[in-house]
Amino acid sequence: MTEKKSKKKKQVKVNLTRRDVLTVGVAAAGSAVVAPLITSGPLSPFSGLKQAALEAETPTHIEHGHGEYHWGMVIDLDRCIGCEYCLRACSAVNDVSPDHPWNIVIEEQTSTEQTFYFTRPCLHCQHAPCVEVCPVKATYHREDGLVVMDYDRCIGCRYCEVACPYDARRFNWEVPKYENPYVPTWGVPEVPRRARGVVEKCTFCIHRIDNGLEAGNMPGEDFDSTPACVNICPVHARVFGNLNDPDSEVAQVIEANPTIRLREDLGTDPSVYYIPPKEGL
Amino acid sequence: MTTSTVAEKKPSISPGFIAWLGFVGILLLIGLVSAVMVFWKGLVITNMSDTIPWGLWITIDLSAIALGAGAFTLSAIVYIFKIERFRPILRLAVLVGFIGYTSALLTLVMDIGRPDRFYHPWIYWNVHSVLWEITWCITIYLSILILEFLPVIAEASFFDRWPWVRKAAAILHKTAAPLAIIGLGISLLHQSSLGAAYGIVRSRAVWFKPSMPIMFIVSAIAVGPALTVAIAYVLEWVTGKMTVPHNVLRTIVRFSGVALLVYGYIKMWDFLASTYYGNTEAVTDSLALLNQLTPYNFTFWVFEVLLGILVPAVLFLTPRFNRNPANVVLGSFLAVLGIIVNRWNVTVSGLFVPLEYSPGILYNPAPVNYFPNLVEWGVAIGILGYMLLLLTLGVKYLPLFKEEHGHT
Numbered sequence A: 001m002t003e004k005k006s007k008k009k010k011q012v013k014v015n016l017t018r019r020d021v022l023t024v025g026v027a028a029a030g031s032a033v034v035a036p037l038i039t040s041g042p043l044s045p046f047s048g049l050k051q052a053a054l055e056a057e058t059p060t061h062i063e064h065g066h067g068e069y070h071w072g073m074v075i076d077l078d079r080c081i082g083c084e085y086c087l088r089a090c091s092a093v094n095d096v097s098p099d100h101p102w103n104i105v106i107e108e109q110t111s112t113e114q115t116f117y118f119t120r121p122c123l124h125c126q127h128a129p130c131v132e133v134c135p136v137k138a139t140y141h142r143e144d145g146l147v148v149m150d151y152d153r154c155i156g157c158r159y160c161e162v163a164c165p166y167d168a169r170r171f172n173w174e175v176p177k178y179e180n181p182y183v184p185t186w187g188v189p190e191v192p193r194r195a196r197g198v199v200e201k202c203t204f205c206i207h208r209i210d211n212g213l214e215a216g217n218m219p220g221e222d223f224d225s226t227p228a229c230v231n232i233c234p235v236h237a238r239v240f241g242n243l244n245d246p247d248s249e250v251a252q253v254i255e256a257n258p259t260i261r262l263r264e265d266l267g268t269d270p271s272v273y274y275i276p277p278k279e280g281l
Numbered sequence B: 001m002t003t004s005t006v007a008e009k010k011p012s013i014s015p016g017f018i019a020w021l022g023f024v025g026i027l028l029l030i031g032l033v034s035a036v037m038v039f040w041k042g043l044v045i046t047n048m049s050d051t052i053p054w055g056l057w058i059t060i061d062l063s064a065i066a067l068g069a070g071a072f073t074l075s076a077i078v079y080i081f082k083i084e085r086f087r088p089i090l091r092l093a094v095l096v097g098f099i100g101y102t103s104a105l106l107t108l109v110m111d112i113g114r115p116d117r118f119y120h121p122w123i124y125w126n127v128h129s130v131l132w133e134i135t136w137c138i139t140i141y142l143s144i145l146i147l148e149f150l151p152v153i154a155e156a157s158f159f160d161r162w163p164w165v166r167k168a169a170a171i172l173h174k175t176a177a178p179l180a181i182i183g184l185g186i187s188l189l190h191q192s193s194l195g196a197a198y199g200i201v202r203s204r205a206v207w208f209k210p211s212m213p214i215m216f217i218v219s220a221i222a223v224g225p226a227l228t229v230a231i232a233y234v235l236e237w238v239t240g241k242m243t244v245p246h247n248v249l250r251t252i253v254r255f256s257g258v259a260l261l262v263y264g265y266i267k268m269w270d271f272l273a274s275t276y277y278g279n280t281e282a283v284t285d286s287l288a289l290l291n292q293l294t295p296y297n298f299t300f301w302v303f304e305v306l307l308g309i310l311v312p313a314v315l316f317l318t319p320r321f322n323r324n325p326a327n328v329v330l331g332s333f334l335a336v337l338g339i340i341v342n343r344w345n346v347t348v349s350g351l352f353v354p355l356e357y358s359p360g361i362l363y364n365p366a367p368v369n370y371f372p373n374l375v376e377w378g379v380a381i382g383i384l385g386y387m388l389l390l391l392t393l394g395v396k397y398l399p400l401f402k403e404e405h406g407h408t
Helices: A002-015 A018-040 A050-057 A085-093 A129-133 A159-163 A206-214 A228-232 A249-256 B002-012 B015-041 B056-067 B070-080 B084-111 B130-154 B157-161 B163-174 B176-199 B211-239 B246-277 B281-293 B296-317 B325-352 B374-397 B403-407
Strands: A071-076 A104-109 A115-120 A139-141 A147-149 A169-171 A199-201 A238-242 A272-275
Touching (some): A159 A169, B056 B084, B070 B211, B084 B211, B130 B176, B211 B325, B296 B325
16 A cells, blocks of 8 residues: 555656646647737738738627617518518629528418518627637627628638528538529629638628718618618518617617517527517417 | 568568458548549538538547547546556557547548638637637647657657657657646547537527536547457457457446446436426427437437447446457447447437527428438548558557556
8 A cells, every 4th residue: 555655656756747747837828828929910920911901800809789880670571572582682782692592581471370471681699609609700790780701711610500590601512603593683793702611691781881881871871881682672671770879760660660589589689670460470 | 670670570461461451442442532522522512401511520520539538538547547557558549549539630621611721720719619619629639649649659660760769759758647637638628518519509409408518528438448448359359469458458348337327327317307307399399300300219219328328338347248358349339339329319410400480480491301422421431441541550560559568
């Protein structure tokens, strides 16, 4: 017994000297300090690339939706006639594959067997499961509440597709060589196609929002800076705008109508509100 | 010097060995052709889809990493708990771990859409992501495995010509204990995080439970060492040489048996709480649908519980059975099968059940069935070939079982 004990002590001494522990500790701490320097600091081999600019754009401290803007949408299921114009305009403007539309339209029935139509863009959740699970921050929250994709960073692991409760994400399973049937009738592509192997989704036409604000327009009010699906809707079933501005149309509509959000039990806090059909759901 | 080692090896390349290498070569060729096709055409040629974005390959990743768990378990036993008896199996365990982790990474490279960006998790950190943590842990742990194994490689007769290699290896070997400690911590993290990758997805009712990470790590700790023992026995049959003392193997297998029972115990309460008593609408509906689409109940009870836990536990723990190596190998094979079926069931059980938009069921798309197609199986076969090749080369050319002579 005693022999065993002494042997044990000896081994501890031999195998785990203070220097060993220190070396490992210093190495771990050192890499923790050096890694961010290499990745985003002036030492970064990538600093010359576009990635660095994107990195700067990614907010480190997320206070999404609490800034000046919080882009959101109301979809009036009572008004929607299921014409699919939103799907078509979206697919044309964003040059989306006809097999994997971002914006979906579904015929549904209420409990009283009344037919109604249900459409769904990306809901731009404020607690988005896709943002939580992405291993490389290829999808992230912007200060204005948008959930954005960085196609240059995505590794195509598809965890976000697995985690999204709303089936809003699409993967590029092959080289995007499809013919877009909605061009030019429903619009012309305003953004390039995404490469094979990355995930994509509805962006609320982020390019229109950003360009519009830069030009001094207000997204949701000025045509050119408003999402294509909202502009095209013939029955004004979709309203888009700044949820943080109580005077905006979208805020007024939410104020004046009963609204629901999808799967509120999951705590995702979506930025898209639905006005249910008059008959109820 | 070099000529003598070559002369030593030559007679051992028997026709049987060449036939075996040919078989492994065919597996690798199938895998290579499939991999080239996937890289050429894209993942569109697999049966995966936006509805079921993960499939067979993720199952292989999860299983291979779980089966490599023998390395960290046995390293911890030897280096941290100082139970020297188990040292003779350590090198084999580390080799098996290395094979498991590298095959998982190989499969992962096939599975992701942009393999050219494999390094992105190291550059762009999302510290909130379980998958980010898993990627980090797996790569760090793989480096630890390599560091632990380099001294063994340095002992190969090939390095007789460079004495400095041996000296460097001796220095490296001194870091084994701290490496084992870090390895233990990191393994405890990522082996459970693999389960958490499913357990935290709140949109999938079948997955969303805190027992998921615990079941993953306990099953890995149980089956990893058992697989290492089974490989030791099989090597003994094939090479005709004693590998690891049988009493050591029996002790490890008993440990695995107990761990399997712990796994079964947690699994029992998980089943009772989340399925039997829980009986929530989402889970009940999901399981009903799964049973319509797949033999979920059958595979769960027969492969995961009966053949994967109970039978191996009896074979491992009863002295009557575990004295006979054949029973131990059979038990390990069943337990490994149980793990693979479990990882498959976990993966597909969450994905087969379509998402549902409440309030009211606004959108409930038709469930999509998934079964891997030829290309996916081809890659899987290639991965198996890779595993067998590495094991064969390791056993043939590395002094895996050298240390036992010094200790017995």
